[in-house]
Amino acid sequence: MTTDREPPVILWFRRDLRLADNPALQAAHATGRPIVPVYILDEGSAVRPIGGASRWWLDKSLKALAASIMERGGSLVLRRGDSEAELRRLIDQTGATCVMMNRLFEPDGWARDTDIAHALKADGVEVKGFNGTLLTRPGSVLNGSGGPYKVYTPFMKALRAQLEPPAHTTGPCDLSGAPEVDSDDIDAWGLHPTRPDWSGGFLGEPGEAGATRALSAFLQSGLKSYDDDRNRPDREGTSRLSPHLHFGEISPWRAWTAAYDAAGSDGSSAGQADKFTNELIWRDFSAHLFHHFPTLPTDAFRPEYDRMPWINDAAQIEAWTKGQTGYPIVDAGMRELWTTGFMHNRVRMIVASFLIKHLLIDWRKGEAWFWDCLMDADLAQNAQNWQWVAGSGADASPYFRIFNPITQGQKFDPDGVYVTRWVPELKRLSPAFVHSPWTAPPEILRAxxxxxxxxxxxxLVDHAEARQRALAALKTINSQGEAWPED
Structure with missing residues (x-):
């Protein structure tokens, strides 16, 4: 293609679906050239396709991004197919000589993007990548030996020691001037579920504006009591930012600086901001581990745990997915997940522990279910968190730490508010029995x-018997005589 205009820059959106605090967009704008923003739905590459709930979120987030770009005079190009092929087609149509993107750091995405960059550069197209998704690039926080950290706390301290928050940017006001090209109809992509449409109860407001509102609401009402309330599923104590962060509708640095700005000089609130930002660092820690250890989603980080004698009873797996285990806090969590596309973080640990240790189900089966059902499903975090519960991951909770679903419910949902919201068939039981209805006298159950x-x-199982079975399974791969307390 020939043109008298200066060749445009292609801005390749992926998990950075925002205009503010977007380093690739800022770099593209700094060239002074027209910007062609594009999102490519590539379902045939080595990168794991996103799950059903995430597809729902992506559909709405892309529509919100397209509207924001249109308000600034531009147009979001949508393409479906092989990433390199679609980029080349767009280069041919526009005459672009540069592609800018915020990098994906998962090993498969990193390798694919690197191959594309090398191929395009060989044909004279400049390709530049930036970090628009994490606090720090993987590989930038290393231990004293120059290797990756495998323990969270020293990683957290090292990251905090080298913090350099970038300046806040709002994005270009004018995105007009790019050549017009063909674009897919997003509704034809079928991202929104149909037959049946099971998304009616999904929570959240996808898009950059929704992310900003979610952050503001959390800072106004949740930050001051975050450390206590984040473990209480019966309260609105978490930020609900996870899907916004995963899809890049808000920069993690924006959330970081806003938390400390909101805390101000109040010492106690500053401590709460530390707790909140530690969760952002855990997100980075998961991404760094996955970048350095590519088999994290498929293989136990501690190889001996791949010898665990899993039972993998199909009927029990199905009961777990449907919230029909007979343990109310577990069932409430699984029903919340299916209905809303979200599950409270404390409950995620409880249901994961139950699947792995009470039922002796391979953690990978739970990871796959979460991947499909969570709107915030992130491969690095999903794998890291499941391996953390399974005891097989880096800096993991030991396998012998087995959550008691009864006492966990009593401790974190003492009045049964959360359980009875999602397990309404127990709503007339008192808090004394709602977390263990089988212990209620017959007359109480009848009433x-x-x-x-x-x-x-x-x-499905007796807690004490299941716990002993899990510990016996652990002994088959670990003969060390350790003290095994109950949690």
């Missing part, structure tokens, strides 16, 4: 309208 095995399932 509450609960018939175990009919209106609500009996427990």
């Amino acid at each position: 509450a309208g609960v018939t175990l095995g009919r209106t609500y399932p009996k427990p």
Whole structure:
């Protein structure tokens, strides 16, 4: 293609679906050339396709991004197919001589993008990559030996010691001037579920504006009591920023600086900001581990745990996915997940521990279910967190730490508010029995309208027996005589 205009820059959006604090966009704008923004739905590459709930979020987030770009005079190009092929087609159509993007750091995405960059550069197209998704690039926080950290706390301290928050940017006001090219109809992509549409209860407001509102709401009402309330599923104590961060609708640095700005000089609030930003660092820690250890989603980080004698009972897996285990806090979490595309963080640990240790189900099966059902499904965090619970990961909770779903419910949902919201068949049971209905006297169950095995399932397993079975399984791969307390 020939043109008298200066060749445009292609801005390749991926998981950076925002205009503010977007380093690739800022670099593209600094060239003074027209910008051709594009999103490519590449489902045939080595990168794992996103799950159903994430597809729902992506659909709305892309529509919000397209509207924001249109307000500034531009147009978001949508393409479906092989990333390199679509980029080349767009280069041919526009005459672009430069592609800018915020890098993906998962090993498969990194390798694919590197191959594309080398191929395009060989044909005279400049390719530049930036970090628009993490606090720090993987490889930039290393231990004293020059290798990756495998323990969170020293990683956290090292990251904090080298902090350099970037300046806040709002993005270009004018995105007009790019050549017009063909674009897909996003509704034809079928990202929104149909037949059936099970997304009716999904929570959140996808898009950059929704991310900004979620952050503001958290800072106004949740930050001051974050350390206590974040473990309480019966309260609105978490930030709900995870899907916004995953899709890059807000920069993690924006969340970081806003938390400390909101805390101000109040010492206690500053401590809460530390707790909140530690969660952002854990997100980075997961990404850094995955970047350095590419088999994190498929292989136990500690290889001996791949010898675990899993049972993988299909009927019990199905009962777990449907929230029919007979343990109310577990069932509430699984039903919340299916209904809303979200699950409270404390409950995620409880349901994961139950699947792995009470039922002896391979953690990879749980990871796959979460991948499909979570709107905030992030491969690095999903794999890292499941391996953390399984005891097989880096800096993991030891396998012998087995959550008691009864006492966990009593501690973090003492009045049964969370359980009865998602397991309404138990709503007439008192808090004394709502986390263990099988312990209620028959007359109490009758008065509450609960018939175990009919209106609500009996427990799939006995907690004490399941715990002993899990510890026996651990002994087959670990003969060390360790003290095994109950949690």
